[in-house]
Amino acid sequence: MSKEKTYVEDVDRSLYDFRYDENDKDFYKVDSGLTPEIVEQISEEKNDPKWMRDLRLKSLEIFNQKGMGQWGPPIDGLNMDDIVTYVRPKTKMSANWEDVPKDIKDTFERLGIPQAERKSLAGVGAQYDSELVYHNVRKEVAEQGVVYTDIESALHGEYADMIKEHFMHLITPHDHKFAALHGAVWSGGSFVYVPKGVSVEIPLQSYFRLNAPGAGQFEHTLIIVDEGADLHFIEGCSAPKYNVANLHAGAVELFVGKNARLRYSTIENWSKNMYNLNTKRAKIEEGGKMEWVSGSFGSHVSYLYPMTILNGAGAQMEYTGITFAGKGQNLDTGMKVVHNAPNTTSVVSAKSISKDGGISTYRSSVVVNNKAKGAKSSVSCASLMLDDISRSDTIPAMDVRTQDADVGHEAKIGRISDEAVFYLMSRGISEEDARAMIVSGFADNVSKELPLEYAVEMNNLIRLEMKGTIG
C-alpha cells in the first residue's frame, strides 16, 4: 500500500495578529537606521547618566566592528538601515490600567494580561514598542522588600548603583554583534531584586508587545535573586505580522545568589516577520539553582540560547524547552552551560517540532572546566519531523576538561509513529486528533513546568499549529 504524505497548513494566529495603527501624534520615534546621532538621541530622550551614554556609544563602535558568525540561519532580510530602534508611546508608565491609552490597554486586554495579573501574578510589567506603559507589583510582595520596576526608574533611583554594578556585565557588548546593538539602543525592560531569604510565592510577569512595523525592540531585563531567595519570572511576547522585518534584540541578565532559586519561563510568540536575536545569561552562586522553561513558537528567524554559568559549588541548572517551527520559520534554539565549580549539575530536556517547511535547529554547548570536579551533566534532545518538506538539525557540543566529571548526551530524530496513530484511531480518535494528541504529549515536558494558565495557552498554540495537519 502506498503511503500518502501529510502536509500541514499554516497557523491561525488571529489571537496575536491584530494591530492598531500608530498615529504619529501619539508616538515619538527616531529615524530608521543606526548612527551615533540616533544613539545620542535615544540617550538624550532617556536622560541617561554619563556612564550609560558612554556605554551606548562604545557599543555602537563594537557593533560596527563586529562581523556576523558563519553559523546559524541567514538574516539577509534584516537591514539595520530600515529598522527604527526607538518608538515610544506618548504616555507615562502607570501602575493603573485605567491610565493606559485605550488602544494600548485594549491590546493587552486581548492578550489577557490584566486578567492574568488579577488571577495569578505577583506583579506585571507591560511594554509597548520601546517603553513600558504599565508596571505594578502587589502590595504584599512589595512589603517583603521585593523590587519590581522598569529599568529606567531603577537607573535614576535608589538602585542606580546596583544597576551600574550589574548592567551588561554578564552580557557584554563584546559578546556578539547583536549584544553590541543592544548595548547601543536598549530601551525598556524590567529590574527585579528579591532580598535575602524572601520567597515570592506567585510569579512576576513581563509582557512585550511590538506593534510598530519595521521597528526594533531592545528591552533589558535584570534580575537579582539574593541569597536564599526564590522567584519565578515569566516573560511573554507577541507582535502583529507585517510585510517588513521587525527585530527583537533584548538582553536578559540574571544573578542567582547562594542557595537561591530562579525559574525563568518564556512563551515566545513573535510574528513571522520577526528576527528574534535575543541574549539571555545567568550566573549562579554556590548551591543556587537556575531553571529555564522555554517555549519558542513565533518569529521568522530565532537565535536563542539561554546561557548558564554555574559559578559556585553545587550550583544547578535545568533547561526544559520546546521549539515549534512552521512555514517560513527558521528557529535556531538551544542552550549553553559552563560548569565552573565543583559538584555542579545541569539537566537539559529539549524538544523540537518541524512542519510545513519549517526549520528547527537545536544548538548547545556543555563546557566542564578543570575546576568543576564532580560535575554532572545530562542532555536529552528529541526532534519530531511532521512532514518531508521540513528540516530538523541537532548540533550539540561538549567540552570536558576534568577526569572527575560525568557527562551524558542523547539525541533522537524521528517522526510520529504510525503504530501510535493506529492505536489511538482504533480507540475511535480521528487521525488529526491522534496526531495532535501525540504532539501535545511530546511537548508535555514543557507544559507541565508552566503555571496552568500558560500551559493551557501553550497547548492551544500547539493545537492551532496542528490544525489541518492531515492533507
Next chain:
Amino acid sequence: MTMSAQEQATNLVVNRLPGQTWNWLKMNDAHVAVDTQSGTLEAETVKPAALAEGADLAPIGGGMGPDYDRWIQTAEPAAYHTEAGQHIEEPLKLTYTLKGGATTASATRFDIAADSALTIIMDFAGQSDNAAGTAGFSTKLHLAKGSAVTLVQIHRGGAGQRIFNDVGAVLEDDARFEVVHLVMDAADTYVGCQADLKGDRSSFKADVAYLVQNEDLLDTNYIALHHGKKTESAINSAGVLRDRAEKLFRGTIDFKYGAAGSVGNEKEDVMLMDDTVVNKTIPLILCAEEDVEGNHGATIGKLDDELMFYMESRGMNADDIYELIAKSKLEAASRLIPDQAVREDVQAYIEAHQRAGKE
C-alpha cells in the same frame, strides 16, 4: 609542530563540520600548515593475486575536505579494482613506514565491482627513532551495487609524527562499507572519513578506538551522508585520554531529502584518565527527511558507578579497573581485524603500549 625553513607551508582547512556552530568552541574545523610540495610515500604491499591494479574513478569526497584533496593530488595514486562477483578472501595489506624529517603523501584508489568483496588492511607505522615528520594518506573507494569492503586502518605512527588520514567512499545500491580505525600513537592525528550512501539499502559502519596520551592530539570528522532509501549508518567511537592529550570527535549523520526509511546511529564513549586532558565531542544529526530515525548517545568522563562497584567487589582497585577498561576499548576494536597475524601483532602492540602508558 614547527616546520623546517625549506618547507613551503600551505594553510589548509581540514575536518570541517558539516553544520557550523559557535566559533569560540573551536570545533568547526582544523587549520593546519603543511608543506604541500611533498614526496610520495610508497607502501610495502602484500597483494592477493586475484586483485587487479588500476582504477578509473570520478572524484570522491572525503571527511578531510577539498583543501586536503588538493594536497593529496600531488601524490601518484596506487589503484586497484575487483571484478564483478569476485570475493577476495585474502586481505590487501599496505604497510607504510613514516619518515622522519620529511612530508610525504600517499593516495590509494579502489574501484569495487558489483557483488565483489575485499578486505584492506593499512598499517601506518612509525620508525623506532620517533623522528618528527608529516604524512598524508587518502583512500577513496567506489563500491558498486551489492559489493562489500572492510577497511582496517591502524595508526601506530610514532611519537614525533603528524598524520593525516582521509577516507571517502561512494556506495551504490546494497553496498556495504565497514571501517575499523585504531589510533594509538602519533603526535597529531587528523582523521576524516565520509561515506556517501548514494544507493538504496547501502550501509556504512565505523568502529573507532583510540588511546591519546602525552600532549598528543586526535582530531576526527566522520560523516554519513544518507541519500538512498533505507540506508543505514553506525558510527561507534570509544577511547581513552591520558596526560595532556586532546581529542575532538566530530560525527555527523546527514539524512538528505529522499532518504526515506533510513536509520543512523552514533555512539561515543570516552574515558578520561587524567585531570589535564581536553575532550571535545560534537555529534550532529542533520535531517531533511521525515521518515528516518537518527540517534546519538555519548558518555564522557568517569566509569559507571555500578561497574566500579562490581569490579571493586571483585577485589580490584580503582586504578587497575580504569587500566583494564582502557585496554578493553582498544582490544574490542582490534578483534574486528579480520587477519589473524595482524590482529595478534596489534594486540601485542596494545599490551606493550598500555604498559608504557601506565609507567
